[in-house]
Amino acid sequence: xxGNSSPCASxxxxxxxxxxxxxxxxxxxxxxxxxxxxxxxxxxxSNIIKMLKDVPVDQRGDAVKSLVYEANARVRNPVYGCVGxxxxxxxxxxxxxxQLAVVQEEILSIKKQxxxxxxxxx
Amino acid sequence: xxGNSSPCASxxxxxxxxxxxxxxxxxxxxxxxxxxxxxxxxxxxSNIIKMLKDVPVDQRGDAVKSLVYEANARVRNPVYGCVGxxxxxxxxxxxxxxQLAVVQEEILSIKKQxxxxxxxxx
Numbered sequence: 001x002x003g004n005s006s007p008c009a010s011x012x013x014x015x016x017x018x019x020x021x022x023x024x025x026x027x028x029x030x031x032x033x034x035x036x037x038x039x040x041x042x043x044x045x046s047n048i049i050k051m052l053k054d055v056p057v058d059q060r061g062d063a064v065k066s067l068v069y070e071a072n073a074r075v076r077n078p079v080y081g082c083v084g085x086x087x088x089x090x091x092x093x094x095x096x097x098x099q100l101a102v103v104q105e106e107i108l109s110i111k112k113q114x115x116x117x118x119x120x121x122x
Numbered sequence: 123x124x125g126n127s128s129p130c131a132s133x134x135x136x137x138x139x140x141x142x143x144x145x146x147x148x149x150x151x152x153x154x155x156x157x158x159x160x161x162x163x164x165x166x167x168s169n170i171i172k173m174l175k176d177v178p179v180d181q182r183g184d185a186v187k188s189l190v191y192e193a194n195a196r197v198r199n200p201v202y203g204c205v206g207x208x209x210x211x212x213x214x215x216x217x218x219x220x221q222l223a224v225v226q227e228e229i230l231s232i233k234k235q236x237x238x239x240x241x242x243x244x
Contacts, residue, residue: 041169066205081192083192097218
């Protein structure tokens with residue numbers, strides 16, 4: 001039961017007994033079947049255990065959140081998964097950098113023009 | 123052999139016979155052990171097969187590339203994986219949007235000032 005009264009979502013999903021030291025229990029509470037089902041579909045049970053064991057206990061909560069996010073992205077976009085999101089963000093960064101460069105160039109040009117007008121006026 | 127003379131990287135890695143219709147052979151050529159090893163470590167063999175079968179044949183090359191990218195990100199950053207890259211890019215987008223807003227505000231203010239100067243001069 002992972003210390004709780006009902007088995008965790010993972011043990012419910014895998015139809016097995018939830019032991020006191022179940023590695024999933026702290027991160028997949030009893031009512032959270034959906035999140036476990038999705039990471040199980042993408043990574044598989046033994047891989048999730050290996051990945052959690054590779055990470056310090058105090059960072060396992062964050063690791064689970066990132067695995068759930070990644071698995072959801074893969075289910076929504078089976079070809080590109082998270083990499084599709086990364087590509088879109090990279091395009092957005094590149095476009096914003098270009099816009100910023102253009103606007104900064106415009107400011108520079110206005111300032112030069114003002115300087116020129118001022119110099120000619122005196 | 124996936125149609126080639128030597129077994130593909132996946133069959134080499136899994137020490138099994140590489141059949142003519144091996145699903146991995148087109149995407150993990152014989153000399154590409156490293157890429158298969160890394161996706162195998164993160165997703166597991168049966169999950170990769172399921173994910174490839176979920177995707178049209180002409181998009182499987184892209185799916186493999188994204189899985190290799192995602193697996194590498196998870197190995198480099200076991201807590202956040204690709205999600206760490208996404209968070210950093212989101213921060214970068216947000217900072218660039220703020221910078222752009224500031225610079226656009228500056229242009230607006232310069233133009234208003236120019237208009238004011240021009241109106242007062244005539």
